[in-house]
Amino acid sequence: MWTVRTSRLWWLPVVLLACPPNSPTAREADWQSCAEGIAYRLSDATPQQGAVVLLELRGAATYSRAEGRWGEQPLHFWPAGEALHQALVGVDLARRPGKSPLVLTATRDxxxxxxxxxxxxxxSGDFPIERLRVAPRFVNPPPEVLPRIAEETERLRALFxxxxxxxxWHGRFLPPIEGLPPAGNFGRRRVLNEQPRAPHTGEDFPAPTGTPVRAAQRGRVVLAEELYFAGKTVLLDHGLGLYTMYAHLHSITTQQGAVVEAGAVIGTVGATGRVTGPHLHWAARLNDARVNPQDLLALPVPAD
Ligand SMILES: [Zn+2]
Known part of the structure; x- marks a missing residue:
């Protein structure tokens, strides 16, 4: 005859197996001591190149400010409740693999x-090599467009x-195209027409021309125009060093200076700029690190 004890415990292994690593229960155990009275938690302590990591800092005594650096990269914290600060850490896709500590400072009132x-x-991101054929003018641009390319490169550098x-931004990030999966080609080392070029800094979404493209999060439009390589492009500033970019658009349906909400249509899929066919190129920069925008979708939703 089964006892009350066994009848209550039989489901325990089932619950433990069903508990994903990022569930609230599992994540509560992820808090670790950083210094006396200060605990931290990382959404991923061993991120791969191109990853976005949520860092949380919690103090026993209320402190009014949190600051941090990761090597050259400043971290930008926001207050997220009683004695809780959060920040996003961006791992550049070419950052050298290995141990590299975050240095954090918490200041009390x-x-x-x-x-x-x-x-x-x-x-390591273990990014594969991708060989593509594109129009020759996009591999070795003609001399007359070099000043334009230099000007656009400098402008993007200053914006980032x-x-x-x-x-x-607040809450969850949304995919820029509804119902269509990305190609999974972030970080691929590229060989264009047999010539090595910079790695692929975004995620491509193959989609028919005219498919609506949506803002992944609330942000300010800081660029909305046609660029040589990226074609018609919208760049959103989400604040605290985070940007998302939407490239190769057929049309742009927003304008520079506008503040758009998460999910707002900002343009349509096209084949402008350096492309092999119609698709959305979706990219993200975080504190100047080139990160996989798909990682934003998988973030634990930070408290507001
Ligand atoms: Zn792309």
């Missing part, structure tokens, strides 16, 4: 502060380097 380090281990001090 009375001005006293504590500094501690958090270990982070970067893994600027940090808007407010976080403009």
């Amino acid at each position: 009375d001005g006293t502060s504590q500094t501690c380090t958090v270990p982070l281990q970067v893994r 380097a600027a940090v808007t001090p407010q976080r403009l």
Whole structure:
């Protein structure tokens, strides 16, 4: 005869197996001590090249400010509740694999502060090589377009380097195209017409021309125009060093300076710029690191 005890426990292994690694229960156990009275939690302590990591910092005593660096990269925290600060860490797709600590400082209301380090281990992205054929003018552009390319490169560099001090986004990130999967080609080393070129810094979504393209999150349009390589492009600034880019558009249905909400249609899929066919090129920059935008969709939803 089965006992009350066994009748209550038979389901336990089932629940444990069904509990995904990022469930609230499992993640509560992920808090670790950083310094006396300060705990931290990472959504991934061994991220691969191109990953986006959510870092959380929690203090026993309320502190008013959290700051941090990861090597050259500043971290931008936002307050997320009582004694809780959160920040996103971007692992550039070419960042060298290995151990590299985050250095964090938490400052209390009375001005006293504590500094501690958090270990982070970067893994190789193991990105495959992709060989493509495109129009020759996109592999070795004619001399007359070189000034235009240099000007656009410099403008994008300056935009990515600027940090808007407010976080403009909230809640979940949305895929830029509904119901169509990405190609899974982020980070691929590229050989164009037999010539090695820069790695692929985004994720491609093959889709018919005219398919609506949506803002992944709330943000400000800081660029909405046609670029030489990226074609018709929209760049959104989400604040605190995070940008998402939507390239090769057929049409742009927003304008520079506009603030768009998550899910708002900002253009349509096309084949402008350096392409082999109609698709959306979706890219993300975080504190100037070239990260996989698909990682934004998988983030634990940060508290607001
Ligand atoms: Zn692409």
